[in-house]
Amino acid sequence: MHPKRRLSFFLISLFFFSLFLFAKNSMALTAGDAAPDFSLTDSNGKVQTLSQNKGKYVVLEWFNEGCPYVQKHYKSGNMPDLQKQYTGKGVVWYSIISSAPGKQGNVTAAQANARVKEWNAAPSAVLLDPEGKVAKLYGAKTTPHMYVINPEGKLIYTGAIDDKATSDVEDIKTAKNYVKEALDQAMAGKPVATSATVPYGCSVKYN
Amino acid sequence: MRIFISFIVFFSLFSPLSAGAAVDFVKTPHVEVRMIPEENSVQPGRAFGVAFHFKIKKGWHTYWLNPGDSGEAPRLKWETSSDFTGGPLEFPDPSRIEIPPLANFGYSGEVIYLAEVKPAADLKDVSFALKADLNWLVCEEFCIPEKGHFEISLPLSPSPPTADEERRLLFEEARKKIPDPARGSRAFLRMEGNEVLLEVEDDSPLPPGPLAGAAFFPAAGGVIENAAAQDIRKTPAGIVIRVRKSEILRSTPETLRGLLVLDGAFPEGRRAEWVFASTKEEKSAPFKVLGFAFLGGLLLNLMPCVFPVLSIKVLSLIKKSGEARAKIMKHGLSYTLGVLVSFWILAGILLLLKLGGEAVGWGFQLQSPVFLLVLSYLLFFMALSLLGLFEIGNSVMGLGHALAGRGGYTGSFFTGALATVVATPCVAPFMGPALALGLSQPSAVSFLIFSALGLGLALPYLALCLHPAWLKFLPKPGAWMETFKQAMAFPLFATVIWILWVFLLQTSPLSLTWVLIGLLVLGFGSWLSAKLKIGAWKKSAAFLGVLLALALGLSGLKKEPKSAVLSSAQAGVEWLPYSPEALENLRKEGKPVFLDFTAAWCITCQVNERVALRSDEVLRRFQEKGVSLIKADWTHPNEAIARALKDFGREGVPLYILYGKGAEAAPQILPQILTPKAVLEALDKI
Numbered sequence: 001m002h003p004k005r006r007l008s009f010f011l012i013s014l015f016f017f018s019l020f021l022f023a024k025n026s027m028a029l030t031a032g033d034a035a036p037d038f039s040l041t042d043s044n045g046k047v048q049t050l051s052q053n054k055g056k057y058v059v060l061e062w063f064n065e066g067c068p069y070v071q072k073h074y075k076s077g078n079m080p081d082l083q084k085q086y087t088g089k090g091v092v093w094y095s096i097i098s099s100a101p102g103k104q105g106n107v108t109a110a111q112a113n114a115r116v117k118e119w120n121a122a123p124s125a126v127l128l129d130p131e132g133k134v135a136k137l138y139g140a141k142t143t144p145h146m147y148v149i150n151p152e153g154k155l156i157y158t159g160a161i162d163d164k165a166t167s168d169v170e171d172i173k174t175a176k177n178y179v180k181e182a183l184d185q186a187m188a189g190k191p192v193a194t195s196a197t198v199p200y201g202c203s204v205k206y207n
Numbered sequence: 208m209r210i211f212i213s214f215i216v217f218f219s220l221f222s223p224l225s226a227g228a229a230v231d232f233v234k235t236p237h238v239e240v241r242m243i244p245e246e247n248s249v250q251p252g253r254a255f256g257v258a259f260h261f262k263i264k265k266g267w268h269t270y271w272l273n274p275g276d277s278g279e280a281p282r283l284k285w286e287t288s289s290d291f292t293g294g295p296l297e298f299p300d301p302s303r304i305e306i307p308p309l310a311n312f313g314y315s316g317e318v319i320y321l322a323e324v325k326p327a328a329d330l331k332d333v334s335f336a337l338k339a340d341l342n343w344l345v346c347e348e349f350c351i352p353e354k355g356h357f358e359i360s361l362p363l364s365p366s367p368p369t370a371d372e373e374r375r376l377l378f379e380e381a382r383k384k385i386p387d388p389a390r391g392s393r394a395f396l397r398m399e400g401n402e403v404l405l406e407v408e409d410d411s412p413l414p415p416g417p418l419a420g421a422a423f424f425p426a427a428g429g430v431i432e433n434a435a436a437q438d439i440r441k442t443p444a445g446i447v448i449r450v451r452k453s454e455i456l457r458s459t460p461e462t463l464r465g466l467l468v469l470d471g472a473f474p475e476g477r478r479a480e481w482v483f484a485s486t487k488e489e490k491s492a493p494f495k496v497l498g499f500a501f502l503g504g505l506l507l508n509l510m511p512c513v514f515p516v517l518s519i520k521v522l523s524l525i526k527k528s529g530e531a532r533a534k535i536m537k538h539g540l541s542y543t544l545g546v547l548v549s550f551w552i553l554a555g556i557l558l559l560l561k562l563g564g565e566a567v568g569w570g571f572q573l574q575s576p577v578f579l580l581v582l583s584y585l586l587f588f589m590a591l592s593l594l595g596l597f598e599i600g601n602s603v604m605g606l607g608h609a610l611a612g613r614g615g616y617t618g619s620f621f622t623g624a625l626a627t628v629v630a631t632p633c634v635a636p637f638m639g640p641a642l643a644l645g646l647s648q649p650s651a652v653s654f655l656i657f658s659a660l661g662l663g664l665a666l667p668y669l670a671l672c673l674h675p676a677w678l679k680f681l682p683k684p685g686a687w688m689e690t691f692k693q694a695m696a697f698p699l700f701a702t703v704i705w706i707l708w709v710f711l712l713q714t715s716p717l718s719l720t721w722v723l724i725g726l727l728v729l730g731f732g733s734w735l736s737a738k739l740k741i742g743a744w745k746k747s748a749a750f751l752g753v754l755l756a757l758a759l760g761l762s763g764l765k766k767e768p769k770s771a772v773l774s775s776a777q778a779g780v781e782w783l784p785y786s787p788e789a790l791e792n793l794r795k796e797g798k799p800v801f802l803d804f805t806a807a808w809c810i811t812c813q814v815n816e817r818v819a820l821r822s823d824e825v826l827r828r829f830q831e832k833g834v835s836l837i838k839a840d841w842t843h844p845n846e847a848i849a850r851a852l853k854d855f856g857r858e859g860v861p862l863y864i865l866y867g868k869g870a871e872a873a874p875q876i877l878p879q880i881l882t883p884k885a886v887l888e889a890l891d892k893i
Contacts, residue, residue, distance in 0.1 A: 105349075203309050
């Protein structure tokens with residue numbers, strides 16, 4: 001090899017080497033990443049995939065009916081209101097149950113539907129993920145843990161539902177709702193101000 | 208329990224007002240919570256503690272101030288009153304509660320949360336009422352939010368309250384478990400790949416190495432991954448915490464506060480201490496390291512293994528001193544670039560290997576017999592050409608020879624590269640830490656450090672090129688030059704001997720014999736090619752000579768490398784080979800231990816051994832003091848030794864450690880340039 005070519009070969013290798021170093025830094029799933037596709041059966045027996053919703057905003061909400069933090073947002077009407085408001089604007093809202101069999105919140109399709117009715121909930125569908133497959137794919141930690149995906153299939157928000165990490169219903173009134181804020185900002189064509197927060201609530205009941 | 212009974216009795220006797228109102232105990236199916244004031248009476252203006260003593264049902268837990276991946280810390284709300292100001296809850300050090308793939312921070316069994324109450328200075332009533340609401344979350348698999356309302360009354364007293372021994376003890380114990388938020392250690396925070404690294408200042412006498420039972424609890428979420436395994440180890444500089452970053456972390460956080468809990472490391476048991484980490488503090492440190500690296504590079508010029516190569520180049524510079532200034536400058540810059548690129552490649556390789564988890568260190572290349580073989584041939588070849596068998600620049604054979612010897616700028620470039628390669632073994636003593644730091648820094652900083660090393664190495668030659676006027680300090684060209692050039696062959700031959708000695712230590716006398724025959728063939732081929740008149744014959748003779756020599760050398764390479772414990776046999780002195788177990792056993796027996804990290808290819812190590820470690824007086828004192836001697840021979844790659852070096856914050860040899868008597872004795876690190884005096888002084892301290 002000609003020395004000059006050898007030199008450029010070295011420099012190019014160095015360049016790719018440093019790229020490799022930097023690429024290693026971003027492995028975790030976070031706002032800005034493409035939301036990985038999944039396929040789950042909903043509580044009505046229908047198969048739902050993320051990819052079928054291209055062009056729409058999608059909200060993923062990790063759900064466990066026995067969790068006091070989930071109950072806080074349902075019994076107060078906060079979550080059902082959000083679901084109604086945004087599904088009304090064409091947003092697809094998936095409530096995902098990832099409790100493993102035998103663990104708190106693991107319910108049959110019929111029980112899930114009954115709970116939706118009782119709590120006046122209005123998700124587009126309740127997805128059953130008893131193996132925790134999708135929860136692990138997204139790194140879901142708590143119930144509720146919220147993910148907002150834009151029409152291009154990119155995550156624009158991951159984290160808590162709001163900024164008051166308590167089980168106290170009273171706190172909802174004064175809390176800043178991150179999901180609402182992210183959806184409103186994105187729909188208005190603005191950048192999402194808060195795109196990642198630490199989720200709060202009960203742990204996802206993995207096996 | 209007695210304390211609570213006496214406490215209740217106390218109230219019924221002395222505080223009739225509170226008898227009906229006192230609600231100091233709340234029981235739920237999962238916890239029993241008791242509110243306990245520190246003192247029997249209240250003196251206006253005098254602060255006291257209030258404990259919330261939780262007894263938690265087996266299998267259930269409550270939370271620390273940062274609950275971890277799920278859960279919630281208890282919340283205390285004092286009823287507003289003009290009589291007192293109530294402080295926030297203070298949390299004792301928590302335990303990790305693992306629920307894979309998540310982790311929580313909290314308590315099981317029993318826990319005492321404390322709060323401070325400061326009564327107003329102008330209290331006038333006869334009694335004093337404390338009212339508070341406490342919310343807490345208690346979890347097993349699932350979680351129950353619970354709450355309690357607490358009310359207690361205490362009589363006012365103008366004099367300091369009398370001490371209640373049991374209660375005093377309870378508070379003393381509880382306070383011991385609550386780390387003082389005003390104190391703690393400072394730490395330097397940085398990101399390395401997807402890991403957060405905290406270098407905590409710590410001067411405790413813990414032995415270097417991983418700290419079992421250590422845990423770091425971040426005060427807030429979102430910086431580190433709570434459930435990730437934490438690598439916490441003691442180094443001579445402090446304690447290093449390495450843990451995966453949080454998935455939601457986008458950029459390096461400026462600060463991170465957290466609790467470092469060391470369990471079992473100290474005789475007094477558990478130690479918990481706040482750590483205040485910041486990215487800012489040590490910003491100047493990389494510059495310091497860069498300075499050291501630069502100086503180290505400068506010193507490399509004086510090293511016996513670099514000087515011969517440089518002298519070749521200086522010779523050609525003298526030849527060029529008549530040439531245009533711009534041209535000479537370009538040569539200088541080519542040389543500098545050659546040095547820099549070689550250092551970058553070296554850094555790249557080291558980083559790659561480091562990523563691969565290989566045990567590597569400076570001088571790594573000299574652990575490869577093939578590399579030694581090629582290097583010895585290359586230097587031998589160059590020496591022959593210095594002797595006049597060849598004209599450098601006319602030949603197209605030989606690996607680096609042709610490149611380094613090239614007349615043009617590429618020649619200058621590859622002379623720089625060659626200088627780097629041969630400089631490797633000459634680790635100037637203080638370059639060790641710079642390299643260790645270089646490799647432990649983020650990759651970008653590593654490259655900067657290696658660049659500084661390279662610049663230092665290149666500077667003297669570059670300076671001569673940029674200011675050719677300085678060349679006038681060099682002798683004028685003349686017939687002496689040829690003589691000088693020839694004389695310069697001999698340092699090269701000496702270097703070849705040294706390299707072959709290292710080669711011998713790694714292989715066998717038989718392998719060496721083959722390599723020497725290879726050298727003979729190389730010499731013959733070179734001579735023949737010089738004698739032959741026809742160009743094509745000339746080339747093929749030399750080419751064949753090189754090929755044959757390499758083939759001979761490689762065929763002699765035996766796969767079974769000989770163990771290279773250096774020949775330090777001296778009457779009555781026994782050096783044990785290093786293993787972590789051997790060291791641990793000796794230390795457990797309470798024996799003082801001297802550790803010698805060395806390698807055959809490390810000249811500094813050899814000099815130290817001769818000058819200091821084999822001096823009669825040092826050996827006598829080793830025996831007098833009953834010091835066990837351990838030699839960690841790093842001539843060949845050895846992961847255990849690489850790890851031990853790393854624990855001391857080093858990437859290479861030499862390193863000398865002296866452990867005193869007793870398993871707890873802190874190690875003394877001796878200087879890298881060892882004198883008998885330094886060893887004797889260290890021995891005096893044990």
